[in-house]
Amino acid sequence: PFKRDPTFYPSPKMAMKSPPEDLAYVACLYTGTGINRPDFIAVVDVKPESETYSKVIHKVELSYINDELHHFGWNACSSALCPNGRPNFERRFLVVPGLRSSRIYIVDTKLNPRQPNIVKTIEPEEVKKVTGYSRLHTVHCGPDGIYISAFGNENGEGPGGI
Numbered sequence: 001p002f003k004r005d006p007t008f009y010p011s012p013k014m015a016m017k018s019p020p021e022d023l024a025y026v027a028c029l030y031t032g033t034g035i036n037r038p039d040f041i042a043v044v045d046v047k048p049e050s051e052t053y054s055k056v057i058h059k060v061e062l063s064y065i066n067d068e069l070h071h072f073g074w075n076a077c078s079s080a081l082c083p084n085g086r087p088n089f090e091r092r093f094l095v096v097p098g099l100r101s102s103r104i105y106i107v108d109t110k111l112n113p114r115q116p117n118i119v120k121t122i123e124p125e126e127v128k129k130v131t132g133y134s135r136l137h138t139v140h141c142g143p144d145g146i147y148i149s150a151f152g153n154e155n156g157e158g159p160g161g162i
Helices: 012-016 124-131
Strands: 023-028 040-045 056-061 093-097 104-108 117-122 133-142 145-153
Touching: 093 133, 093 145, 124 133
Parallel strands: none
Antiparallel strands: 023 040, 040 056, 093 104, 104 117, 133 145
């Protein structure tokens, strides 16, 4: 039998009573800084009792320059439990889109949450071919899939879509 991911909460009220996170995954950009390096995801220790509290303990270096990371999210969240319930889902992968590049990075946090790694990159040509959209902005998980809002059509012009 499957067990529900313990980081899923059926209501916001239950989530507020949950234990605090130990790690934060933070988008870090070089875009607009004059530094010509790929963006990265910083892993920050947010456990107050830890010796490395408030420090970046790892960087997930991305593969390309000028992705311009924006609002990323999990592959699954509490909404995966509604309406039919999927107890075998787990909050494991970060889905990380690039606003400028329209590239999507999939980052696995399960094997080593303190040192996650990129396990898949979906190139912009594939995103545009499958969806007709570009300029990826915000990731949302839902009960039946992942939704990514996009600002642009396949040519990078409006309107975008989901």
